[in-house]
Amino acid sequence: MRSPSFRLLGLAVAPLIFLSACGSDDGGEGTDDASQSTGADDAAATSIAPNGTAEDVTLTEADVEGTTVPALELGKTPLSVGETSVQELEPGEGEGATAEQDVELKYLAVNGTTGEEILSTFTTDETVSMSLANPNLLPGFLNTLEGTKPGQTMIIAMSPEDGFGAQGNPQLGIGPADTVVFYVEVVGATTPLTQAEGEEVEPKEGLPTVEADGTSPATITIPEGEEPPTELVVQPLIKGEGAEIQSGQSVRMQYTGVQWSDGSQFDTSLQEGREAFETVIGAGQVIPGWDEGLVGQTVGSRVLLVIPPEMAYGELQEEDPAATAAPQQHELAGETLVFVVDILAAN
Structure with missing residues (x-):
């Protein structure tokens, strides 16, 4: 017998920004239909008409505690794209990543609506690894990172549909209508065990x-x-x-x-x-x-x-005969x- 709760204990996967929302094993119990309706109305009310592409974004530099790191300058704020677009900066060399591989990269993410930085690995000089075989990877990455080569750099303007969809990502301050702009440096790709x-x-x-x-x-x-x-x-x-x-x-x-x-x-x-x-x-x-x-x-x-x-x-736990309900x-x-x-x- 499979234990649903064992699976639920492991749903938090890092980095969260790469993953779309996953349904829980409880089948959505406790969901309030009225709140769902309100959320949809809010998303419609705050939607932004598409007004640009990744070409409207410029790679710049910023000083963070004495260290120079990449930064992004939006040509317009808010920036909204109807379809995910890519501006390639450097082509990279070597073999392109396949759909079965893990891509190692550095990235910077900016909210296209507010222009505010969401997350960056450049301040710590860390890399992250993404599995292109993971069906929960954001569609905007699944559709753009396959074929990328070591040393390749690009700016990805990811549409809400290819990003976090109608639910957004409140934990990261991403709304349901927000375009998310990524600057990505591809380090390499490996075939996982x-x-x-x-x-x-x-x-x-x-x-x-x-x-x-x-x-x-x-x-x-x-x-x-x-x-x-x-x-x-x-x-x-x-x-x-x-x-x-x-x-x-x-x-x-x-x-x-x-x-x-x-x-x-x-x-x-x-x-x-x-x-x-x-x-x-x-x-x-x-x-x-x-x-x-x-x-x-x-x-x-x-x-x-x-x-x-x-x-x-x-x-x-032993059941207490005097208790009105069995222990949880x-x-x-x-x-x-x-x-x-x-x-x-x-x-």
Whole structure:
């Protein structure tokens, strides 16, 4: 049985600006029809007629605490585009990125309506990685970044339809009618792993045994007569050669989870119709056993996690006969959970 709540704990993916809104697993419960109608009216009332393209934007420079970083100057404010447009500044060299690859880049984002900067990686000289195979990537990126080459730079004026749509992105101050303007420097593209790759590791005795091919759900067998461990167990089965996972990174994984009590599978990402699972590790977006157990592991690794209840969904609470309602608790409360996780990428 798949656990919807386990998936929900991992929905926050960085960087958020690259991802469109995803529907939650609760089927939209609690949505108020009246508020939806009001939101649509507000979007219509604040819509801006298209009045420009990416060619109306100029790349300039700004001084941030003594460091010169790229900046964008809009030819008009507000700037609104009906269709996403691109102004190429430098063509780049080498092979173009394919739809199966991850593109590494630096970027600056500006709200076309207000002219205000939204986010920039140039102040910290960091790069971010985007999966062109991720269906939740903003359409404006899916349609423009395939084929880009290392060293290529461009200005993208992204229409609301190809960006955040009618919902906008309130967290980033982006309204439903806002064009978002990006300056992008492409660093390169890599083909992500599809399963663990590296040196096999002999596990300690007394742990669950694992049969895994990386393409179908792992078979995890609980040892007979063994009591579940009371502390978190982190056992690499394959040691990958990639970088170590750092707290706060977005990590892409394939996984299978079973219950220690009866060995039954409750969730797996390796089933038809599902993508590799991607979440921020070490930031409270998943259960504590994942946050603690995966930080420090390396990309390419296959890791066995045995997670006691207090680091999963908590101890099972006894019902109070005097209470008017049963205690609210997760369906996996009280369970020791066993996961096999293939770490495919981190950024």
